Amino acid sequence: MTKTSGGRGRLKRVLIIFSVVVGVLVAAVGGGFAWLWTGADVNTVGKEPFTNRLAVPPLAESTVEKDGTRVFDLRMQAGEKEFKSGRKTPTWGFNGDYLGPTLRAERGEKVKVRIANGLDEASTVHWHGMHLPAAMDGGPHQMVGPGGKWAPRWKIDQPASTLWYHPHPHGQTEQHVQRGLAGMFLLDDEKSAALDLPDAYGVNDVPVIVQDVTFDGAKFDHGHDFLRNTGFLGDRTMVNGTLNPYQEVGDELVRLRLLNASTARVYDFGFSDDRDFALIGTDGGLLEKPAAMDRVQLSPGERAEIVVRMKPGEKTVLRSFPQDNYGGAWQTRFSGGADSFDVLELRAKQSLRDSPELPVQLGELEVPDGSESAKERFFGLKMSGINERPMDMDRIDEVVTRGTTETWTVRNDDGMPHNFHVHDVQFRVLEVNGEQPPPELRGAKDTVFVPGATTVKLAMRFDGPADPDTPYMYHCHLLSHEDGGMMGQFVVVEKGQKAGKPTGSGGAHDHH
Numbered sequence: 001m002t003k004t005s006g007g008r009g010r011l012k013r014v015l016i017i018f019s020v021v022v023g024v025l026v027a028a029v030g031g032g033f034a035w036l037w038t039g040a041d042v043n044t045v046g047k048e049p050f051t052n053r054l055a056v057p058p059l060a061e062s063t064v065e066k067d068g069t070r071v072f073d074l075r076m077q078a079g080e081k082e083f084k085s086g087r088k089t090p091t092w093g094f095n096g097d098y099l100g101p102t103l104r105a106e107r108g109e110k111v112k113v114r115i116a117n118g119l120d121e122a123s124t125v126h127w128h129g130m131h132l133p134a135a136m137d138g139g140p141h142q143m144v145g146p147g148g149k150w151a152p153r154w155k156i157d158q159p160a161s162t163l164w165y166h167p168h169p170h171g172q173t174e175q176h177v178q179r180g181l182a183g184m185f186l187l188d189d190e191k192s193a194a195l196d197l198p199d200a201y202g203v204n205d206v207p208v209i210v211q212d213v214t215f216d217g218a219k220f221d222h223g224h225d226f227l228r229n230t231g232f233l234g235d236r237t238m239v240n241g242t243l244n245p246y247q248e249v250g251d252e253l254v255r256l257r258l259l260n261a262s263t264a265r266v267y268d269f270g271f272s273d274d275r276d277f278a279l280i281g282t283d284g285g286l287l288e289k290p291a292a293m294d295r296v297q298l299s300p301g302e303r304a305e306i307v308v309r310m311k312p313g314e315k316t317v318l319r320s321f322p323q324d325n326y327g328g329a330w331q332t333r334f335s336g337g338a339d340s341f342d343v344l345e346l347r348a349k350q351s352l353r354d355s356p357e358l359p360v361q362l363g364e365l366e367v368p369d370g371s372e373s374a375k376e377r378f379f380g381l382k383m384s385g386i387n388e389r390p391m392d393m394d395r396i397d398e399v400v401t402r403g404t405t406e407t408w409t410v411r412n413d414d415g416m417p418h419n420f421h422v423h424d425v426q427f428r429v430l431e432v433n434g435e436q437p438p439p440e441l442r443g444a445k446d447t448v449f450v451p452g453a454t455t456v457k458l459a460m461r462f463d464g465p466a467d468p469d470t471p472y473m474y475h476c477h478l479l480s481h482e483d484g485g486m487m488g489q490f491v492v493v494e495k496g497q498k499a500g501k502p503t504g505s506g507g508a509h510d511h512h
């Protein structure tokens with residue numbers, strides 16, 4: 001009896017201890033979850049003292065060869081920059097300590113860029129949004145070794161637009177871009193030059209390269225936080241490498257060329273007072289007509305040109321607002337969708353120069369409408385790979401016939417945000433989930449946001465030269481996803497021609 005009652009007592013004690021342990025665990029998990037959840041959003045609204053004048057990347061110098069080729073020089077180099085005064089951050093840059101100069105060329109011009117790699121690692125320089133031969137594209141097959149050189153050349157054959165350049169070494173793109181390798185490449189053409197648009201570079205036509213960043217003392221902290229499978233999400237933003245930036249405005253109308261050069265973060269740009277602005281251009285150039293908007297969403301790699309009207313003496317802040325289209329509360333929270341940032345303050349002078357009204361008609365879209373599509377392809381986006389296949393440098397995934405139009409359907413069932421970028425072409429977004437796309441997706445695009453549970457349908461035309469041995473890339477532009485294998489390769493061939501074998505795979509090849 002004593003034994004039994006003693007056994008019961010012990011059982012009771014065990015049960016009590018067990019339930020206490022379970023209770024503590026539940027509380028810990030719940031508390032931990034609540035802590036993670038509430039700690040997951042970042043908000044810098046109202047917390048940015050706009051104390052630093054916005055740096056404007058210099059226009060790259062160039063020379064013109066006898067045959068008319070415009071020649072630029074870009075050198076990748078290591079350095080350090082004082083983002084915060086007195087604190088030297090180790091950085092990489094083109095021709096300088098961080099980011100690179102703005103290259104500028106006209107439609108019809110031949111260009112050559114002499115790349116020198118002054119780093120102790122191999123890298124590449126990719127011309128994002130540029131229509132050019134595959135061997136000049138600067139993808140992972142055009143590696144430039146440490147101390148190496150590469151001089152791609154091509155003819156500009158596309159409308160005026162805001163493009164950019166950045167490294168594309170397979171598996172290391174996130175790191176190389178985060179350290180500071182990125183710059184703008186602006187294209188001009190006769191039609192756009194004839195339009196009454198603000199076009200004084202750095203004055204009323206301002207490059208706005210937005211990156212999110214986290215500092216650990218003087219150094220960058222590029223760590224991915226727990227549960228952030230989107231990639232790196234910084235705790236503040238900078239523009240053109242300037243923290244807490246302001247831009248003085250001396251004209252009634254100011255044009256901002258917005259580039260999301262962040263590695264994983266999606267922004268929904270608008271202004272602190274919710275004022276309207278005119279969207280005039282997307283990735284691949286000017287829209288047909290300006291569109292009045294109060295928000296424009298940009299995922300990594302995307303661009304938008306907007307024109308904002310200012311009144312004398314007033315201030316407004318370019319802000320990124322919370323977003324609700326990430327495909328679920330969890331993903332919204334942990335992929336940065338709940339975050340807000342004060343990005344750039346615009347300060348109007350007491351007296352402003354008059355600006356002409358915006359033209360009613362802007363550009364002509366040169367992207368196909370899908371009616372002549374010769375082929376349809378499907379791309380399923382998953383973290384583990386596109387169409388269930390992780391990137392393989394030696395495998396050609398798709399073979400495209402030169403001179404044809406295709407329709408590409410891209411679907412994200414992955415439960416986390418992705419986007420989709422195609423090299424060499426600009427495309428038209430025909431549909432988003434079966435419906436007409438919003439205004440910011442109605443122009444020429446080379447990158448499109450594809451959040452969870454979303455299908456986009458794209459039409460593109462492949463006009464470039466055939467090269468069965470040198471692939472172009474298509475990939476998620478959330479850079480850690482791309483590095484992790486969310487990338488595939490296509491070649492453009494003549495009708496009836498077969499794909500060859502990729503050359504220059506990996507390694508540090510020099511192309512002189």
Ligand SMILES: [Cu+2]
Binds near residue numbers: 418419482486
């Ligand atoms: Cu992705």
